[in-house]
Structure formats: C-alpha cells, structure tokens
Amino acid sequence: MYIHHHTCISPQQTFEHADVETLHESADNKLKAKEPVYKGIPPGILRRMGKAVRMGIGAALPVIKQQSLIDGIIIGTANGGMEDCIKFLNQIIDYEEGMLTPGNFVQSTPNAIAAQMGLLNKNKGYNITHVHRGLAFENALLDAMMMIKENPGNNYLLGAVDEISAYNYNIDLLDGCFKKEIIVNKNLYDTVSAGTIAGEGAAMFVVNDNAENAVATIKAIQTIHTKDEMEVSRVLQQFIQQTLPDNEKVDMLLTGENGDARLLKYYTEVESLFDEYTTIARFKHMCGEYPTASSVALWLVCNRHQWPAHMIKKQCKNSTVRNIIIYNNYRGLQHAFMHIVKYKC
C-alpha cells in the first residue's frame, strides 16, 4: 500500500509549513493540538463541530484537495468526539431526560468524523470508522490494505483522530495513566515515574496501489495483545524476518516510548533486537500519548528526510533511512508493528 499525500494536526507545527525541529512544550501534562484556521469548512458547520471532528476534517480537506478522486474514507479513532458525548450525557441528567439539543449528540459519535468528511466532499463510497482503542488506527490501516487488494486502482483516505477530553483525562489520571507530578515534554524520557502525558491530534493519508510518485509504502503491519515483553520481542523478530528482504537491514526503529516507567521493559526488549546499524528514535514527546498516536509516527516517516535531534535516542552511521519499523505500545497491552519503506531519500 503506497502513501501519496499526508497531513497532520498535532501539538507541534505539523500542519502547513511544518517545522518539527522546534519542540513546543506541554502544559499541565497535556500536549494540546495547534489548531489552524480551518479553511474550506462552512462557518455554519464549523460552529457545531467538536474538536475531534474539527481536527479530522481540517486535516482531511487539504489531502482530498490534492487527490480529488477518493473511493472511500477509513478512519481510526478510539473515542471520537468524547467532549461532545459527555455534554450530551450531562444534558440527559441536567434536564431529567427531557428536551435535548441534537448538536452534541450528532457530533459525539465516533463515526461523525468520517461521516462529515463524506458529506462535505459528497463522497458516497466506503465510509467506516475503527474504534479498537490503542489499535484503532492500525485496524483502519489494515482495512485500507485489504480494500486496495480487493479494489486495485482505488484511492482511500486513511486517517486517525483523537482529542483530549476533560472526562477521559480525569478518568485516565485516576487510573494511573498520566503522571501525578507536572513535567514538560522535553524531559519526558528522563522521568522515572509511572504514567505519561496526554496528547491529541489528527493525521490523514491518501493511499492506493500506485507506486509512482509515492512518498512511502507500508509493507506490513502486525498487532498483538499481550503483557509479556518476551512475546512482543518474539513476534517482532518473526515480523521482521517475514517482511524484510534478506539483503536489507532496518535503518530506523521509531518507537512510542512515552516516559511511563512501567512500559520501559517493552521498549528495552524491542531495542535489544537491533544492532549499532539501526537508528532508534521516539515521537511521543511531540504528540503526547493517545490511542491513535502511531498515526503521527507514520506522518513523521512520510514527512521527514532529516530527523530532529530531540527525536533521536541512538544515532547510527547509516546516511539513508529507507526501512523503518514503527513499534507502538498502548498501555502495555496493545502492541503494533509497521514496516515502512520510505522513498525520495
């Protein structure tokens, strides 16, 4: 599956005139998305959109403009418009199940993002939303791969969106997912405590089976559910053996290390599989932790030719980065591996 166009709205300057060398700092353990001025969304529709829907549509419109013929829309989001969902549920309580306004409800379902994209672009093709928590984006990606195999020549809009909602943040904080002490993202990997920092964003890609002018190709993807780091290591080893040609090596390992001391064992085990040839880089200090954060890693792979120093954990001597493995881990249970081959190096 080949990637042709890509956009990203994130807590860093990734949308229009991307500059990821400069690291924008987190506040109160949250990395909130830098939302652009949304062009192309009618004001009457924009005012009803929650943040997740806004970010999703805002990121999708530029890539749809570049690739006018889209045969389907495939989105991954764990929570969709959670903030609107909670507003709607609160209304039910506040007004004793009486008259409720439709706006929050319409915007609150996870498939509102893909649905709005379809409506705005008059796209009546395949339209689906995957909501598999920390593997929502990976499942959307797998769906896109299968759709392209079944329908050669088709173009699909593939993307991922999730927002920080006050409700989810508070519940996850109580659950120990986020750090109790306030830190800043530039020091994320120096901390030795449990928990991480919250993040949000949207990344969109146009994918098809046409190699010409592609930015990158997704050669393979694998997901597993396990708490055993040795199992993760074993599956990754098999994955690399199956996907990587015999005469090639992994140039870069891009991991979702997130500063949570409890999850470090997975990353340590995975990193131990690679020798001095492979550069190791990290991305969660840029976007924070959220269920579909791996989409930002994929966008970075598509966008970057030079990797900023703040991303590099271990620099190797190879000058070209062609074979990239993305390893992401959501809450020590949901693991995903992607093999990306990058072009135009």
Add this chain to the structure above:
Amino acid sequence: MEKEQLKQQLKQQIVQFLNLTSVKPEDIKDDEPLFGEGLGLDSIDSIELIVLLSREYGITIQDPKEGRKILVDINTMADYIAEHKTK
C-alpha cells in the same frame, strides 16, 4: 422584565446556545430574519431554539405551524416569550 431587556437576553442566549462564535449579540437586529437570509440559521438550529424556549422560559411548542410564526425574528420570539413564559 422590560421587552428591551428581554430581547438583549434572548440575543445572548441565541449566540450561546447556537455557538455563533462569529456573531456578537448586539449585531443581531430585532427584525432580522433568523432563518435563510439574515442570521442564516437552519433546521437543526430551529430545534436548538425550541429547546432554548423550553429550558429558559418554560415554553413548549408542540405545533410546527405555531413554531414557524414564533421563530421569525427577535421581535416575534420576544413577544411570544413575554406572553407565554412560565419561568
């Protein structure tokens, strides 16, 4: 409450309920049509306005024909509220 005061309050509530981020309450004219040309509201907004009347003024509109006569502009809404409000 004086009619003028009621109109000002209503304009603020419309901006808030409908999330009209680019409109200031004082920009809405009393005789400006709410739907179509004018403020440019749509059918989903009409439901939001009916909920506004119910929550803020205790007014229930059951007949759609009646609704069309009330939700014309600020003047018609304020007149109806002044006559029928229960809270």
